[in-house]
Amino acid sequence: MQTSNENPRSLWNRLFGDPVRAFGVVSIVFLISLAIAPAKHHFSEWRHYQQSYLSMIRGRGEAVTLQRHFQGGIQQIWHPELGVVDRCTTCHVGLKEASLSDVTVQPFRPHPVIPHNPDQLGCVMCHRGQGAATTVEEAHMSTLAWEQPILPARYIESSCGQCHRAPLTGTPQLNEGRHLISRYGCTHCHTVKLPEGGTLKPADDPPSLSHIADKTTREWIFAWLKDPQAYAASARMPNFKLGDDDARDISAFLIANSTPVPGDTLTLPTSARKVAADPTAGASLYGESFCATCHAVQNAAGNVVGGDIGPEITRIGTKAKPEWLAAWIKNPRGYDPPTEMPHYRFADEKVATLTTFLQAKADPDFLANVHLDPATPEQVAHGKLLVTEYGCSSCHEISGIKKPENFAPELTRIGSKPVAQLIFLSGMPHTLPDYIAGKLRQPRAFATGLKMPQYSFTPAQVDAVTTALLSLNDRSQTLPPALRVPGIPESSYQPAGKAGQLMNDLACFSCHRVNGRGSDLAPDLTWEGSSVQRKWLEDFLRNPNTLRPALIRRMPKFNLKPDEITVLSDYIMTVYQAPAFDRDSMPNSGYPPVQVERGRQLYYSKYGCQSCHIVDARADKGYVGPTLTQVGSRLNAAWIYNWLKNPQALRPGTIEPNRNMAEEDARALTAYLMSQKGSGRQEAKK
Amino acid sequence: MRKLAISVGLLCLAVTSLSCAHPASSAPAPTPTAAGAALVEVGGGKQAGALGTTLSQPVVVQGNDEQGNGVSGALVSFRGPGHVSFDPPTGLTDSSGQFTTNVSLGGMAGRYQLTAGTMSKTQKVVELKIEEIALGHQEVLGRELSEQYCARCHNPESTAERVSNYDNLETKPHPFTEGDTLNKMSDADLIAIISHGGPALNKSALMPPYGYTLTKSEIQALIAYIRMVSDPPYGAPGIVYAQK
Numbered sequence: 001m002q003t004s005n006e007n008p009r010s011l012w013n014r015l016f017g018d019p020v021r022a023f024g025v026v027s028i029v030f031l032i033s034l035a036i037a038p039a040k041h042h043f044s045e046w047r048h049y050q051q052s053y054l055s056m057i058r059g060r061g062e063a064v065t066l067q068r069h070f071q072g073g074i075q076q077i078w079h080p081e082l083g084v085v086d087r088c089t090t091c092h093v094g095l096k097e098a099s100l101s102d103v104t105v106q107p108f109r110p111h112p113v114i115p116h117n118p119d120q121l122g123c124v125m126c127h128r129g130q131g132a133a134t135t136v137e138e139a140h141m142s143t144l145a146w147e148q149p150i151l152p153a154r155y156i157e158s159s160c161g162q163c164h165r166a167p168l169t170g171t172p173q174l175n176e177g178r179h180l181i182s183r184y185g186c187t188h189c190h191t192v193k194l195p196e197g198g199t200l201k202p203a204d205d206p207p208s209l210s211h212i213a214d215k216t217t218r219e220w221i222f223a224w225l226k227d228p229q230a231y232a233a234s235a236r237m238p239n240f241k242l243g244d245d246d247a248r249d250i251s252a253f254l255i256a257n258s259t260p261v262p263g264d265t266l267t268l269p270t271s272a273r274k275v276a277a278d279p280t281a282g283a284s285l286y287g288e289s290f291c292a293t294c295h296a297v298q299n300a301a302g303n304v305v306g307g308d309i310g311p312e313i314t315r316i317g318t319k320a321k322p323e324w325l326a327a328w329i330k331n332p333r334g335y336d337p338p339t340e341m342p343h344y345r346f347a348d349e350k351v352a353t354l355t356t357f358l359q360a361k362a363d364p365d366f367l368a369n370v371h372l373d374p375a376t377p378e379q380v381a382h383g384k385l386l387v388t389e390y391g392c393s394s395c396h397e398i399s400g401i402k403k404p405e406n407f408a409p410e411l412t413r414i415g416s417k418p419v420a421q422l423i424f425l426s427g428m429p430h431t432l433p434d435y436i437a438g439k440l441r442q443p444r445a446f447a448t449g450l451k452m453p454q455y456s457f458t459p460a461q462v463d464a465v466t467t468a469l470l471s472l473n474d475r476s477q478t479l480p481p482a483l484r485v486p487g488i489p490e491s492s493y494q495p496a497g498k499a500g501q502l503m504n505d506l507a508c509f510s511c512h513r514v515n516g517r518g519s520d521l522a523p524d525l526t527w528e529g530s531s532v533q534r535k536w537l538e539d540f541l542r543n544p545n546t547l548r549p550a551l552i553r554r555m556p557k558f559n560l561k562p563d564e565i566t567v568l569s570d571y572i573m574t575v576y577q578a579p580a581f582d583r584d585s586m587p588n589s590g591y592p593p594v595q596v597e598r599g600r601q602l603y604y605s606k607y608g609c610q611s612c613h614i615v616d617a618r619a620d621k622g623y624v625g626p627t628l629t630q631v632g633s634r635l636n637a638a639w640i641y642n643w644l645k646n647p648q649a650l651r652p653g654t655i656e657p658n659r660n661m662a663e664e665d666a667r668a669l670t671a672y673l674m675s676q677k678g679s680g681r682q683e684a685k686k
Numbered sequence: 687m688r689k690l691a692i693s694v695g696l697l698c699l700a701v702t703s704l705s706c707a708h709p710a711s712s713a714p715a716p717t718p719t720a721a722g723a724a725l726v727e728v729g730g731g732k733q734a735g736a737l738g739t740t741l742s743q744p745v746v747v748q749g750n751d752e753q754g755n756g757v758s759g760a761l762v763s764f765r766g767p768g769h770v771s772f773d774p775p776t777g778l779t780d781s782s783g784q785f786t787t788n789v790s791l792g793g794m795a796g797r798y799q800l801t802a803g804t805m806s807k808t809q810k811v812v813e814l815k816i817e818e819i820a821l822g823h824q825e826v827l828g829r830e831l832s833e834q835y836c837a838r839c840h841n842p843e844s845t846a847e848r849v850s851n852y853d854n855l856e857t858k859p860h861p862f863t864e865g866d867t868l869n870k871m872s873d874a875d876l877i878a879i880i881s882h883g884g885p886a887l888n889k890s891a892l893m894p895p896y897g898y899t900l901t902k903s904e905i906q907a908l909i910a911y912i913r914m915v916s917d918p919p920y921g922a923p924g925i926v927y928a929q930k
Contacts (some may be wrong), residue, residue: 104794110797110820113910115903153738153793170827170907173736304848459740459788608884609837611855611892614850621854624838648899655835658898 021197045135046074049091053108062099063464066325069097075136077122080478085121086131088139093124115170125475127151127157131496133284147419151470155433156462158415162478165194165487177468180461184236188395189408195477196486204236205340208397213258214265214335215324219370221251224319229456231319231366232297232312234304238453241444246386253383257400259491264335266327268352272565273632282357285350290556293521294341294510297361307553309340326355342507345559357509390451403416415473423447437466491516506558513575521553527578531650533588534573536634541565544571547626578642578650586637591671599672602665615676625656630678640672717757721807722749725814728784734915735830737820740790747814749779756783766800768792773801775832795822797919819914828911831904832862835896857890865916876909880910 006395016022041047051071057066072415075089093105094100095118111118124131127153133139142149153160157174167175181187182203183389193201212221223230225247242250288470296306298314318329327334330351332341345352384401390397391407414436422435422445436464438445440462443452452469457465457497493515503509508516512525527539542565544555560568577583615631631640642649644666647656661669730745736928749760762785763776769792779785793796802814821829832840840859842852852859860867867877875887881897884890896905 093866109794113824113906154740154790157736157739167831170823172741172830460742463739483769550776606891608891608894611894612851618797622851623851655838657894657896660898 004494030489031424043368046090049107053093056108057094066094066097066099077119079122080123082125082483084125084131085123086124087134088123088129089118090132090134091136106464111559112310124148125162126156128159135184142419149431149473154572155470158467158470161468161472162476163483165196166485167488173464173467174471177464177466180457180465181208181468183611184192184238184455185395185529188409189391191406192410192472193412193477194487195479201490202397205338206237207394208253208336209258209392210397210399211258211261211335213255213266214260216319216321218251218255218372218375220319221254222247222372223367224368231315233298233314234308234312238455240390241451248372249376249383250392251372252379252388253381253387254398256270257377257398259399261335264327264352265321265323266330267309268326270347275499281353282360284352285507287356288557289344290554293556295585296605301634307521310522312329313358313361314576315361315363315366317359318364318366319360322355322359324359326351329354330360339388340507340510342510342556342558343505344556345561347559380575403665410648411469411472412472413472413477415470415476427507433466433470436469436628437462440465464521472573474663475532493517495571495575497571498567502568504566522555525572526578527650529573529576530578530581530583530636531639532634534569538565539574578639579639580649583636583638586641588637588669588674589632590679591674595668595671597672597673599670599675601666602669603672606665607661607669616675628673628676632674632677635673637674640673641666644669715761716764716778718761718778718805720757720779722757722760722783722804722812723752723806724750724754725762725802725804725812726750727814727816728829730789731816732818732917734819734825735791736826736852737760737791737795737854738793739823740773740788741818743817744786745800745802746784746786747816748782748784749804750783761805762802762804764789764800764802766798768794769796770798773785774827789818792818795820795825795914797838801898815889821911821914824907824910825914827904828907828909828914830906831900832911835863835900836908855892857884858911859893863915863917864897865918868912868916869918869920873909875904876912880908904912 007080015025027383048608054067054070057063057070060066070093073090074087076087077084077086085338089095094103094108095111097110100108103109104241122131123129128148129139129149130143130146133137133146137143137214138146140150145586147413157171160168160171163179164171177461182201185204186203186204187200188206194200202585224237225240225242226244227239228235233295235343243468292306294307294309296304296308296312296314304312316325325333328341329344329346330348330684331343332339333343375536382483387393387398387401388404391404393401393403394407415432417432419432422430422432424430425438425442428434428438440455442455443454444450449665494500494517495514508514508525511522512518512523513520532540544557603615609615610620610622612622614627615620615629615630616619617627617629637651643656644659644661646658647654704913726748728746730741730743732742733743735741743767745764747762748759749762750758751920756779758781760779760783761776762779764787765774765775766772766789771790773788773790775787775790777787785802789800796819798818798820799815802816804812806812838848838861839855840861842850842861842907844850862868871878878886880895880900881895883895884893886895900908
């Protein structure tokens with residue numbers, strides 16, 4: 001009204017000159033302003049979507065059902081205890097209509113099947129965004145008033161991790177990310193507090209550097225510090241991008257700081273060294289001892305082949321001093337008492353054979369250009385300064401240097417870090433996931449003077465770690481306890497007595513799990529005493545033979561002494577018993593031939609066991625389960641019977657299906673299997 | 687005067703809409719130094735990955751001349767439906783005539799048809815269709831279960847970690863990609879055979895029952911996975927995203 005500046009006076013007169021006319025004009029203005037709100041409502045985005053939804057379903061076969069389910073107006077899911085006010089279902093109308101699965105236009109697609117009902121948790125719990133908003137832009141995008149945009153589908157599994165701290169099926173990316181965080185030891189430097197108390201623990205085992213001069217040379221340390229992945233492609237040590245001078249000084253300090261450990265070097269008698277002359281003996285001993293179960297080697301094609309429990313040993317000969325390597329193979333616990341490496345009881349000749357074999361795995365090029373002058377005291381002092389500055393002792397034990405506290409920013413709530421607090425690289429989308437992924441890719445690009453080293457993650461690994469980090473957020477910390485699924489705490493189980501010492505010495509827990517402690521590489525032994533017969537166990541410990549034809553990782557031969565075998569067998573047979581049944585409740589032999597024959601028929605016809613197992617080595621071929629040719633000498637009848645009745649009760653997660661087997665079938669099959677004594681028994685008798 | 691205002695307004699609108707259509711467009715495409723007559727897939731097709739994630743293997747295509755030899759320096763560009771992204775989306779073929787790109791699938795589960803294109807000498811567009819599969823939560827879970835319980839027999843391929851039992855079986859199991867057979871079976875049939883074993887459908891007893899081992903929703907997840915990876919695609923509507 002006042003905007004017309006050509007002739008205000010006349011316009012004013014025309015509108016308000018006469019009181020009646022003025023009243024009319026004011027009324028009209030008033031009416032118009034009153035109409036704004038309903039008009040806004042009428043032309044709102046969500047109304048438009050609801051109308052197009054209605055016209056979409058009109059043409060469909062199930063229109064009546066869909067129409068009945070449809071509720072107009074603003075819809076809301078409200079969970080005050082979770083802080084959830086979600087109006088997403090106002091536009092996402094068909095979210096619960098499975099029959100709309102052919103619809104590809106949003107916002108009308110039904111929600112894919114997930115373990116939760118959208119009503120139960122709302123939408124923003126998983127998808128982020130602003131739930132209370134009723135326009136697309138405000139709900140999905142990052143705005144001035146709202147920093148949390150919709151989480152890209154790439155990282156969606158992070159939302160599962162907010163509540164589920166325990167391992168989860170169906171979220172491979174989250175699991176991988178968590179595995180990487182613990183395996184790469186991120187939490188050595190970054191603290192992550194857990195909502196249930198305590199902090200996240202790393203699962204790597206960085207070696208102590210207090211005695212490093214016994215193990216390797218200063219030249220190797222220098223080259224390793226410059227580029228760890230040049231030494232071993234799969235090395236988890238990150239690259240600190242050190243200059244030559246810094247690497248020189250750190251190596252000088254580490255060597256000067258190192259103290260010898262008595263007995264960590266070994267000079268073998270010449271008689272032992274002569275035996276090592278056979279060139280193929282080393283390779284076969286390496287194979288027989290199943291070193292590749294833990295250690296990987298990079299082959300000619302560039303593939304790293306082998307396990308990742310121990311370090312990659314492609315170029316071990318360039319790193320390890322021969323006398324240290326010999327002592328390590330003879331007994332690794334002399335140098336590193338808690339190591340995951342088992343103490344193989346090798347005779348001196350075998351130690352020499354393996355040492356020679358490993359020493360030949362060398363790469364002269366790796367140290368070809370490393371020439372270091374003797375260290376000066378200034379270099380050593382500067383090296384110590386650098387070691388403190390870079391926080392080396394966060395991961396490695398270094399005598400004389402304390403492990404720093406809170407060396408790097410805490411990551412407990414990194415998944416909720418406000419975007420306003422972040423500094424982005426130019427050209428980078430301004431979102432938190434992009435920031436975290438960028439930081440993992442190029443940690444030092446974000447400012448000068450940053451210390452975080454460069455990791456060698458693949459793009460998929462960056463995504464996985466980002467997913468796991470996004471799950472550490474405000475919500476994960478403030479969840480109602482009823483919703484929290486806490487992680488499984490690491491068990492501190494320790495077997496008692498002599499057997500316990502022996503099990504530590506043999507590093508049984510590096511592969512086997514007992515009472516929650518250990519690894520899942522090999523069978524859980526918690527109830528081993530109920531499962532196997534003592535005679536078989538002793539034979540197996542003496543000379544482990546494989547039960548599974550297709551397995552590449554097998555139990556190595558530890559060369560145990562007879563009294564050690566007795567101690568271990570006593571302990572396993574007595575202590576590791578299943579509470580559910582008595583091992584001796586069924587006889588291990590003497591079943592009537594009729595029952596055995598019936599079991600045989602059930603085995604081959606009704607239950608088709610031969611698809612996975614071998615009983616008759618000439619006719620059967622199954623590769624999935626263990627070989628059963630001598631199962632009657634290996635397992636106890638009571639174990640077999642209970643296993644047949646419910647395998648998952650004895651070993652959760654086993655792939656042997658539960659057949660819901662009838663009592664008499666289970667007994668007949670047990671009788672048949674117990675009749676399979678194999679040839680092993682005759683040999684053992686001799 | 688009014689005309690001018692309207693035209694300025696229209697111009698502004700056009701500029702904004704254009705800038706919206708091309709958000710922060712990446713570096714300009716390189717100039718091709720050669721042209722191919724055909725595009726062939728070298729690897730990376732028919733992969734299944736969780737939706738939104740980068741596929742584990744890059745997609746590799748080769749630009750060939752009339753004789754079928756690789757052409758280096760031909761410009762190849764990729765496009766796909768929805769939120770599929772390529773890293774890089776365009777580029778020149780290398781010395782062996784190949785172009786490699788990492789593909790991130792969109793946020794909806796289903797089949798995605800990607801198109802690789804190049805310009806021939808006669809300025810004709812040569813295209814190659816490549817199909818990839820994005821797995822939703824249910825299918826990801828199904829894949830995990832399949833790897834654990836089924837793949838030892840149903841996948842004829844062996845790896846170092848998992849030696850296949852396929853060749854040992856007298857009656858051969860159907861690989862889950864075998865759409866010709868599996869697409870004919872209804873969901874109810876699949877549930878029956880997984881829950882009660884082969885004899886439930888008069889098939890081999892070598893297929894054991896998993897009804898007491900897996901839950902109903904786990905069996906549903908397995909079926910969702912089997913349907914998703916079947917080749918030819920399972921006929922249920924709504925799982926094919928064509929180029930729009």
